[in-house]
Amino acid sequence: MAVIGLGLIGGSLAKACKSRGLVATVVGADARAGDLAQGLAAGVIDEAASIRDAVTGADLVVVAVPVKATRAVLEQVRPWLHADALLTDVGSTKVSFVQAVAAVFGQVGPKVIPGHPIAGSERSGIQAATGDLFDRHKVILTPQAHTDSDGLAKLTRLWEGCGATVLTMTAAYHDEVLAATSHLPHLIAFSLVDTLAGEDQNMDIFRYAAGGFRDFTRIAASDPVMWHDIFLSNRQAVLRVIDHFNADLQQLRTAIATEDGARLLKVFTRAKAAREHFSKMLSGQSYVTDMNQKQVTFHMQPGGRVSGDIRVPGDKSMSHRSIMLGALADGVTEVTGFLEGEDSLATIQAFRDMGVTIEGPDKGQVRIHGVGIDGLAAPRGPIYLGNSGTGMRLFAGLLAAQAFDSELTGDASLTSRPMNRVASPLRAMGAVIDTAEGGRPPLKISGGQKLTGIHYDMPVASAQVKSCLLLAGLYAEGMTSVTEPAPTRDHTERMLAGFGCHVHRDGATASVTGGSRLTATTIDVPADISSAAFFMVAATIAPDSELTLRHVGMNPTRVGIINILRLMGADIEVSNERDMGGEPVADLTVRSAQLKGIEIPEDQVPLAIDEFPVLFIAAACAEGETVLRGAEELRVKESDRIQVMADGLATLGVTTTVTPDGIVIPGGQTIGGGRVHSHSDHRIAMSFAVASLRATGHIEINDCANVATSFPDFVELAKRTGFQIREDVSGS
Ligand code: S3P
Numbered sequence: 251m252a253v254i255g256l257g258l259i260g261g262s263l264a265k266a267c268k269s270r271g272l273v274a275t276v277v278g279a280d281a282r283a284g285d286l287a288q289g290l291a292a293g294v295i296d297e298a299a300s301i302r303d304a305v306t307g308a309d310l311v312v313v314a315v316p317v318k319a320t321r322a323v324l325e326q327v328r329p330w331l332h333a334d335a336l337l338t339d340v341g342s343t344k345v346s347f348v349q350a351v352a353a354v355f356g357q358v359g360p361k362v363i364p365g366h367p368i369a370g371s372e373r374s375g376i377q378a379a380t381g382d383l384f385d386r387h388k389v390i391l392t393p394q395a396h397t398d399s400d401g402l403a404k405l406t407r408l409w410e411g412c413g414a415t416v417l418t419m420t421a422a423y424h425d426e427v428l429a430a431t432s433h434l435p436h437l438i439a440f441s442l443v444d445t446l447a448g449e450d451q452n453m454d455i456f457r458y459a460a461g462g463f464r465d466f467t468r469i470a471a472s473d474p475v476m477w478h479d480i481f482l483s484n485r486q487a488v489l490r491v492i493d494h495f496n497a498d499l500q501q502l503r504t505a506i507a508t509e510d511g512a513r514l515l516k517v518f519t520r521a522k523a524a525r526e527h528f529s530k531m532l533s534g535q536s537y538v539t540d541m542n543q544k545q546v547t548f549h550m551q552p553g554g555r556v557s558g559d560i561r562v563p564g565d566k567s568m569s570h571r572s573i574m575l576g577a578l579a580d581g582v583t584e585v586t587g588f589l590e591g592e593d594s595l596a597t598i599q600a601f602r603d604m605g606v607t608i609e610g611p612d613k614g615q616v617r618i619h620g621v622g623i624d625g626l627a628a629p630r631g632p633i634y635l636g637n638s639g640t641g642m643r644l645f646a647g648l649l650a651a652q653a654f655d656s657e658l659t660g661d662a663s664l665t666s667r668p669m670n671r672v673a674s675p676l677r678a679m680g681a682v683i684d685t686a687e688g689g690r691p692p693l694k695i696s697g698g699q700k701l702t703g704i705h706y707d708m709p710v711a712s713a714q715v716k717s718c719l720l721l722a723g724l725y726a727e728g729m730t731s732v733t734e735p736a737p738t739r740d741h742t743e744r745m746l747a748g749f750g751c752h753v754h755r756d757g758a759t760a761s762v763t764g765g766s767r768l769t770a771t772t773i774d775v776p777a778d779i780s781s782a783a784f785f786m787v788a789a790t791i792a793p794d795s796e797l798t799l800r801h802v803g804m805n806p807t808r809v810g811i812i813n814i815l816r817l818m819g820a821d822i823e824v825s826n827e828r829d830m831g832g833e834p835v836a837d838l839t840v841r842s843a844q845l846k847g848i849e850i851p852e853d854q855v856p857l858a859i860d861e862f863p864v865l866f867i868a869a870a871c872a873e874g875e876t877v878l879r880g881a882e883e884l885r886v887k888e889s890d891r892i893q894v895m896a897d898g899l900a901t902l903g904v905t906t907t908v909t910p911d912g913i914v915i916p917g918g919q920t921i922g923g924g925r926v927h928s929h930s931d932h933r934i935a936m937s938f939a940v941a942s943l944r945a946t947g948h949i950e951i952n953d954c955a956n957v958a959t960s961f962p963d964f965v966e967l968a969k970r971t972g973f974q975i976r977e978d979v980s981g982s
Contacts, residue, residue, distance in 0.1 A: 252304035252311045254323055256280045256289045259340045259367060260314025261379030265294045266412040269381045273408075279304040285376045294379055305330040310408075313339040313347075317479040321350040328354055336401045338365045342428060342476075344392045344421035346483035360398040363405050364421060366390045366428075367414060374473040385413035392421040429487035434495060436477055437488070439470040516607035516619070523602050544979060548935065548951040548965070550942030551974035552923065555842075556788045556795040558971045564589035564614060564775035565803045566960050567713070568833070570597050570640050571745050572773045573608070574648065574721070576618030577601040577626070579749055581770030585616040587801075588775055592959040593638035600645065603629040620770050623724065628654035632692065635660045637888060637930075637959045639667055640714055646672045646693055647718030650681035651725030654697040663888050663930055663956075665691050672718045675706045679719075679726055703728035703764060710883060711856040713738035713807075716760065720746070720753065723762040731761035736856045739807040744832045748773065776803035776835045781961045783811045783861040784936045785971065789840040790820045791871045792943040796841045797971060804834040810858025812838075814865060818845040818872055847874030847917045855881050863937035866895045870904050871944050872917035882911040888956070889931035898926040898938055902945065923947020932956045936964055939975060 251273040253264045260278075268276045278295035280286040286298045297304075305311055305327050315323050320341060331337065339347050347364045355362075369387040371378065389409040393402050406416045419427075446455050481488055498517075505513035569589040574597065576583030588594065590611050598608050598616070605627030607619040621627075635641040635658060642658050646669070649656045659665075670689030677683060682696035703726040708715055716732045720742055723730025735758075743753040743760055749768035754761045782799045789797035804827065812822055821841040828835055845868055855878075858865065862884055869876035884891040896908045899915075903922035907914040921944050928935035928951055935954040942949045954977075957964050965977045 251275070252277050252279065252299075252308035253295065254279045254301055254304065254311070254313050254327070255315035255319075256282075256285050256294065256376045256379070257314060257316075258371065258374050258376075258378045258383070259369070260312065261289060261294050261376040262369075262381065262383035263312060263314065263340065263367070263412065264289070265379050265381040266384060267408065268294065268296065270411055272411040273310070277304040277308065288376050289379075292376075292379075294376065301326045302330050305335075307332070308335055310336045310338070310405075313337070313341075316476050317341045317343055317346055317483045319479075320347060321354060324350055324354040333361075335361065336405060337362045338391075338405060340365055340367055341483075342366060342370075342432070342480045343483040344390075344424045348392075348421050358394065360396050361401050363397055363402055364392045365405065365409070366392075366424065367409070368432075369414070370472070374476070382413065384409065387414050389414040389416050390424055391416060391418050392424050393418055425484050425487045426490075429484055430491045433480060433484060433488050434491045436469050436472060437481065437492070438495075439467045440477070443467050443470040512607070512619070515609075516605070519607055519609060520602040523599060523608075544955045545952075546954040546957070547978040547980075548939055548949075548954050549976040549978060550939055550945070550949040550951065551976075552942055552945040552947055552949070554792055554943050554972045554974050556785070556792045556797050556943065556972045559798040559800065560785070560967055560971060561800040562777045562781040562785065562802075562967065563591065563961060563963060565741075565778040566591065566593060566780065567640060567739055567741050567778075568745070568773070568775045568803070569594035570638075570644060571717070571741055572775060573597045573601060573616070573618060574644060575745055575749050575768055576616075576620055576770065576773075577604075577606040577608075578623050578648075578724075579618075579620035579768035579770040580622050581620055583618045583620060583770040584772045585618070586614055586772075586774050587777070588614045588616045589778065589960070590614065591962050592636050592956075593641060596634065596636045596638055597641050597645075600629070600633045600635065600641070601626075603631075603633060614775075618770075620768070623767055624653075626652055626654075628652075628697075629656060632657040632659045635664065637661050637663055637932075637956055639664060639888070642667075642669065642691060642693065643672045643714035643718045644721060646676060646683065646695065647721035649695045649697075650676045650679070650683065650699065650722050651701050652695075652697050656695045656697065658691060658693040658695070660691055667691070668886055669693055671710065671712065671715050675704065675715070675719055676722055678704050678706070679722055679730070681722070701726035701764075703730040705731045705733070707733045708735060711736040711738050712883070713740070713742070717742040720760065720762050723764060724751070724766065726764040729761050729763050731759050733759045736853060737807050738856050739805065741805065741833070744805075745773070748832050772831070774830045776830060776833060777801045778960070779803050779805075779808050779811065780860045780933075781964075782838065784864050784940050784961075784964075785967075786811065786815060786820070786822065786838065786840050787864045787868045788940045788943055788971070788973070790815060790822075790843055790845065791868060791940070792972070793842055795972070796839065799838045799840070801835055802838050804836045806834075807857055810854040810856070811861040811865070814848075814850055814854055814858055814861075815845075815868065817848050817851075818868065818876075819843055820845060820868075845869075845872035845917070847872045847876040847915070849877045850879075852880040855883075859883060860887075860933060863891055863895050863931075863933045864940055866899065866906075866913065866915060867937050867941045869915040869917060870899060870919055870921060870941070874917050876915045876917060878912035878914075879909070880911055887931070887933075889929040889934060891931065891934065894927070894929050894931060894934050895937070898928075898934065901926050902938075902941065902949065921945040923949055925950040925952065927951075928953045928956075930956050932959050932961065936961065939964075939968060939973060942975075943973065 610616040
């Protein structure tokens with residue numbers, strides 16, 4: 251390997267490759283004889299040479315000089331570069347490298363693979379080089395369509411050997427991303443320090459400068475020559491983001507000048523929330539693309555009795571809807587009991603991205619400064635909804651009617667879920683929506699369409715589809731009506747009424763007429779019956795148990811879990827029934843009971859649709875056989891919940907028979923120990939945690955990070971009520 255330029259990056263790469271034995275020989279070349287000698291003396295390189303000698307016979311040539319010096323160095327490399335040798339670089343701009351190669355070589359051959367390790371530091375030079383600079387950092391490679399795939403694989407392995415994670419993208423995209431995330435912040439830091447240094451009282455200003463100034467301007471100590479090169483090489487992309495930043499800064503200036511506190515609050519809360527949202531993604535590194543870095547494993551010791559008096563977190567369905575309707579209302583909506591889970595937080599973030607000021611959540615309290623039915627602003631980029639199917643389907647309806655274009659994306663599980671069920675009827679209303687193959691996300695929605703009300707007979711009983719169409723119907727001309735094949739949760743209808751918008755109900759048909767406005771209100775979100783379900787089954791199957799669950803939402807379209815458990819013989823006492831803003835609420839006391847197997851009535855399936863994973867655990871503990879039919883929808887939830895549960899149960903020694911639309915579970919089987927995969931599905935993970943109460947051995951449940959999507963306090967509450975649970979968290 252020839253490394254030309256032994257600065258911080260070149261030196262560190264040489265050192266990492268040499269010390270980890272990734273290449274046979276590292277030959278260094280540098281115009282600065284002193285640095286070259288220092289590199290040799292410090293063991294960073296094996297040999298010091300001229301460019302000519304370093305490149306001759308090298309299999310890999312790494313150009314690690316300041317961006318503006320690249321072309322001159324490439325001129326010196328060209329005569330000696332072997333036809334089979336890989337040529338790469340480490341510069342911060344990639345289009346300029348491609349252009350320099352094309353100018354010098356007449357083309358960009360398949361062995362040229364531009365690279366950029368995102369691992370700089372404000373320190374520079376060979377003396378700062380370390381062999382672990384790239385550990386847990388990202389390296390972006392920008393191959394072309396004709397790039398040699400073996401060469402790309404080799405270079406990828408080399409960087410991975412240095413501890414880095416390799417991403418690929420086009421050179422142009424790289425330059426856009428880096429202009430925003432790296433180049434602009436450096437420019438602002440240089441500029442701010444320079445501005446203050448030019449003030450008359452500069453010594454005083456610096457003397458009194460506090461931590462904020464130090465943190466913010468640390469990068470102004472970076473290498474001036476390198477940054478001068480970067481800005482001149484990435485001019486167009488940098489100019490675009492400077493203009494954008496200037497315009498936003500100007501708006502803040504105006505807000506201060508005109509004492510527009512609301513505008514300041516809006517920008518600051520949005521920025522604070524965005525920073526928190528993205529710090530998960532940043533996780534201490536410079537650039538990350540996926541969110542699920544964290545590996546969470548539950549370790550369950552067998553047995554235990556369940557007792558106590560608890561309130562599980564707020565209802566997920568209502569939490570999403572409270573934000574959506576609050577954002578579209580006129581006035582300020584106050585929400586209490588909001589679920590601070592990742593799914594509903596993603597909904598908050600989405601509205602912030604569309605210009606809505608939302609304060610909180612703070613211990614379940616949220617204040618939404620509604621912008622009115624036509625007040626949403628275009629988001630700057632795709633809206634990321636994480637794991638949330640409800641989010642994506644409801645947003646599809648709402649965004650189909652907006653004046654602006656939008657794109658909805660999510661994590662791997664959400665990306666595999668069917669979206670034609672909403673895209674098709676929305677298209678019938680006049681929406682223009684593109685999906686990926688097979689109707690999967692991302693959804694690309696073209697704004698500015700005029701929607702017209704339709705009547706839709708839903709082929710599947712889905713509250714998400716119904717709600718999506720009702721939301722679109724708020725904007726459509728005329729009436730939009732939806733008939734459901736079986737009753738599904740009606741939170742959208744109830745909550746719309748609370749915002750002053752009447753939803754007409756005629757048997758199985760719900761309808762709205764477009765053109766009405768929503769008026770802000772207050773919403774008390776009850777505890778989620780779907781989260782309470784885990785504890786209902788837990789207290790039922792664990793011996794000598796008695797548990798009280800407070801303030802549980804008892805909407806008749808959600809109580810299938812109670813109906814089914816009671817049919818199986820559960821002891822569930824309902825008390826203190828009351829109405830909270832249009833939604834029934836009650837306290838539940840659950841005591842241990844010997845369950846019996848049943849044929850689950852099909853009309854209960856949509857009313858307990860999210861509770862089947864834990865009901866399967868109850869069935870395994872029952873006497874006799876439990877049969878579920880008419881539940882094919884379970885196969886397209888966060889995972890294929892029929893198969894994934896059957897697989898997990900099989901691991902624990904419980905035999906079941908899977909059918910296309912359900913499962914048969916013979917009861918009275920011994921639940922053993924073992925390692926179960928939750929397939930990143932929150933409800934699968936929590937169901938097997940419940941199974942441990944009756945298991946005979948230790949159960950390890952993998953991939954539990956997504957429990958935080960719906961039940962952030964699960965482990966804490968499980969421990970408090972008697973589960974023997976330990977959580978292992980690894981990764982960042
Ligand atoms: C939900 C509806 C249900 C449910 C989901 C939440 C909602 O999905 O499974 O967890 O909030 O509308 P389907 O509409 O797909 O049945």
